[in-house]
Amino acid sequence: MMKRLAFLVALVLLPAALFGAARQVYVFNWTEYIDPDVLKQFEAETGIKVRYATYESNEAMFAKLKLVKKGGYDVAFPSTYYVERMRKHGLVTRLDKSKLPNLRHLNPTLMDKAYDPGNAYSVPYMWGSSAIGVNRKAVDPKTITSWNDLWNPRYKGKVLLMDDVREVFAMALRSMGYSGNTTDPVQIRLAYEKLLKLKPSVKVFNSDSPAQPFLNKEVIIGQIWGGAVYQANQESPDLVLVYPKEGAIFWVDNMVIPSSARDVDAAHLFIDFMCRPDVAKKNCEFIGYATANLTAQNMLSPKTKNHKAVYPGDETVKKGEFQADVGDAIRIYEKYWEMLKTR
Amino acid sequence: MNRGVFRFISVGSTVSWIVLFVVIPYLFVVLFSTVSYEGLISGVIDLSLDGFREICSSVFLEVCISSFSLALGATVLTLLVAYPYAYILTRLPEAVKRVMLLLMIIPFWTSSLVRTYALIILLKANGIVNSVLLYAGLIDEPLSMLYTQWSVFAGLVYTLLPFMVLPIYSSLQKLDWRLVEAARDLGATPFSVFARVVLPLTMPGLIAGSTMVFLPALGLFYIPDLLGGARSMLIGNYIKNQFLVAGNWSAGSAASVVLTLLMCLCIYGYFLSARKARTESMGGMP
Numbered sequence: 001m002m003k004r005l006a007f008l009v010a011l012v013l014l015p016a017a018l019f020g021a022a023r024q025v026y027v028f029n030w031t032e033y034i035d036p037d038v039l040k041q042f043e044a045e046t047g048i049k050v051r052y053a054t055y056e057s058n059e060a061m062f063a064k065l066k067l068v069k070k071g072g073y074d075v076a077f078p079s080t081y082y083v084e085r086m087r088k089h090g091l092v093t094r095l096d097k098s099k100l101p102n103l104r105h106l107n108p109t110l111m112d113k114a115y116d117p118g119n120a121y122s123v124p125y126m127w128g129s130s131a132i133g134v135n136r137k138a139v140d141p142k143t144i145t146s147w148n149d150l151w152n153p154r155y156k157g158k159v160l161l162m163d164d165v166r167e168v169f170a171m172a173l174r175s176m177g178y179s180g181n182t183t184d185p186v187q188i189r190l191a192y193e194k195l196l197k198l199k200p201s202v203k204v205f206n207s208d209s210p211a212q213p214f215l216n217k218e219v220i221i222g223q224i225w226g227g228a229v230y231q232a233n234q235e236s237p238d239l240v241l242v243y244p245k246e247g248a249i250f251w252v253d254n255m256v257i258p259s260s261a262r263d264v265d266a267a268h269l270f271i272d273f274m275c276r277p278d279v280a281k282k283n284c285e286f287i288g289y290a291t292a293n294l295t296a297q298n299m300l301s302p303k304t305k306n307h308k309a310v311y312p313g314d315e316t317v318k319k320g321e322f323q324a325d326v327g328d329a330i331r332i333y334e335k336y337w338e339m340l341k342t343r
Numbered sequence: 344m345n346r347g348v349f350r351f352i353s354v355g356s357t358v359s360w361i362v363l364f365v366v367i368p369y370l371f372v373v374l375f376s377t378v379s380y381e382g383l384i385s386g387v388i389d390l391s392l393d394g395f396r397e398i399c400s401s402v403f404l405e406v407c408i409s410s411f412s413l414a415l416g417a418t419v420l421t422l423l424v425a426y427p428y429a430y431i432l433t434r435l436p437e438a439v440k441r442v443m444l445l446l447m448i449i450p451f452w453t454s455s456l457v458r459t460y461a462l463i464i465l466l467k468a469n470g471i472v473n474s475v476l477l478y479a480g481l482i483d484e485p486l487s488m489l490y491t492q493w494s495v496f497a498g499l500v501y502t503l504l505p506f507m508v509l510p511i512y513s514s515l516q517k518l519d520w521r522l523v524e525a526a527r528d529l530g531a532t533p534f535s536v537f538a539r540v541v542l543p544l545t546m547p548g549l550i551a552g553s554t555m556v557f558l559p560a561l562g563l564f565y566i567p568d569l570l571g572g573a574r575s576m577l578i579g580n581y582i583k584n585q586f587l588v589a590g591n592w593s594a595g596s597a598a599s600v601v602l603t604l605l606m607c608l609c610i611y612g613y614f615l616s617a618r619k620a621r622t623e624s625m626g627g628m629p
């Protein structure tokens with residue numbers, strides 16, 4: 001009787017003991033932003049179990065990490081200036097580069113940006129641009145060279161802008177020769193006044209799926225994500241991406257280790273695994289965005305790696321600007337954005 | 344005894360659900376609207392009315408005005424569509440009536456977001472409506488229907504229609520048609536039968552329906568965003584942006600407290616007019 005009871009107790013405790021012993025890494029990523037096979041491969045190769053959770057916006061991820069003080073996620077994927085914002089709030093841990101040998105595969109043009117000098121806290125994962133989308137059936141792409149072309153009265157009522165305060169203002173600021181990351185209230189006001197003149201031309205504000213109004217023939221010119229053009233081109237070749245001479249706006253999604261991480265070593269192992277060229281290639285083929293991994297990029301099919309909307313080339317990237325945190329100036333931007341929307 | 348337990352569990356679970364997921368979160372909103380955000384993130388409760396001061400601006404006033412006029416327009420249009428529909432419904436044979444009610448309710452088993460995208464497919468420049476009209480030779484150029492004020496109204500009316508039809512239908516069902524016959528026998532024109540007999544008697548349903556359309560229309564911002572091209576800002580957008588873009592939780596909370604108070608005012612107005620309509624429809628005509 002006693003023996004049987006002991007056996008039962010052992011049976012109950014066994015799985016807990018087994019799983020308790022296994023190491024785990026808690027990953028917090030955007031929805032549909034990884035090839036699920038990659039997670040299984042990581043578990044099989046390292047024996048570390050992946051606990052995976054997803055989010056829909058930087059803001060949501062930031063708010064959650066802000067609330068968790070200890071025992072939180074081991075890896076998160078903030079975009080461009082959110083790395084800076086998280087660092088200012090003490091939410092990220094400094095990386096140990098000696099544990100990340102695969103960093104050598106990454107694209108140097110995407111490293112050491114203003115939002116994280118020397119990549120002390122973040123490792124680039126995927127990246128992309130926003131530039132000018134043109135329906136070549138309605139507008140000759142050769143006549144479009146500058147952000148200022150959006151103000152051409154010929155396109156009145158046929159223009160698309162992003163429904164995103166930073167993207168729209170960065171575009172207007174660049175068109176005037178200012179930085180899209182300015183915190184100068186005067187420059188922001190001047191950009192607002194210039195945008196006010198564009199407002200009557202705008203048919204729709206859309207940043208979730210900006211290619212749709214182009215495919216629906218509602219607009220013929222406007223701001224668009226490079227990746228959206230690539231995806232739309234699978235359906236129709238009419239949508240063309242033009243990089244304006246004032247420079248496109250770039251974003252990078254990065255891997256970081258939150259300061260509330262449970263297992264910093266496992267987090268390094270995971271990040272290094274994600275930087276392995278074969279893994280990076282799998283992810284970028286699954287997601288369809290540009291990989292920050294240069295070795296992986298060179299392994300892609302010529303059709304993909306030469307698509308200018310996805311991989312614009314070093315010159316274009318150098319001319320463009322990466323979004324940086326504007327701190328409290330975001331309130332000034334938001335104020336003018338509200339005024340722009342209510343006019 | 345058993346009934347007591349059942350009542351305790353059913354009422355208790357509803358009440359605790361509401362307290363847990365409506366009352367407590369809302370109290371947080373009220374709290375956030377009265378403390379400064381800087382204090383909030385550093386864990387200090389620092390009383391301040393900055394949030395309310397911030398929304399005392401011409402921009403927020405304009406946001407409120409455009410939200411209210413949109414909701415009002417949607418209510419009037421829904422009423423104009425719903426009343427004849429409900430009226431015809433009551434005059435139909437029982438079997439047809441059931442089918443017509445079902446036809447109105449079935450689409451609501453699908454998410455309203457999906458149905459909004461369906462409207463985009465209908466209305467877009469190369470969409471179904473334009474293709475048919477072009478093919479039939481009725482137009483030479485596609486009509487611009489999407490991203491206009493009218494597509495926004497179409498979306499709102501479509502989404503909120505049942506909330507208007509059902510209360511009006513139920514008050515028309517209760518209508519004593521002998522009164523209509525009597526009015527006709529006494530020589531009333533069809534118009535005055537409607538205006539002086541049918542309309543006053545169905546006023547309670549009309550007011551209930553209008554309230555049930557107006558209040559959600561005030562808060563729905565994804566329909567104007569998707570169908571109107573997001574060119575204007577509504578209260579919903581404003582609150583969302585304060586929280587997620589500007590990181591200004593005090594102003595966002597203050598704006599939602601103001602919205603709640605305005606909605607309470609509307610509901611109070613509904614109670615007053617519903618009571619008045621009820622006494623009038625019972626009290627008989629002069």
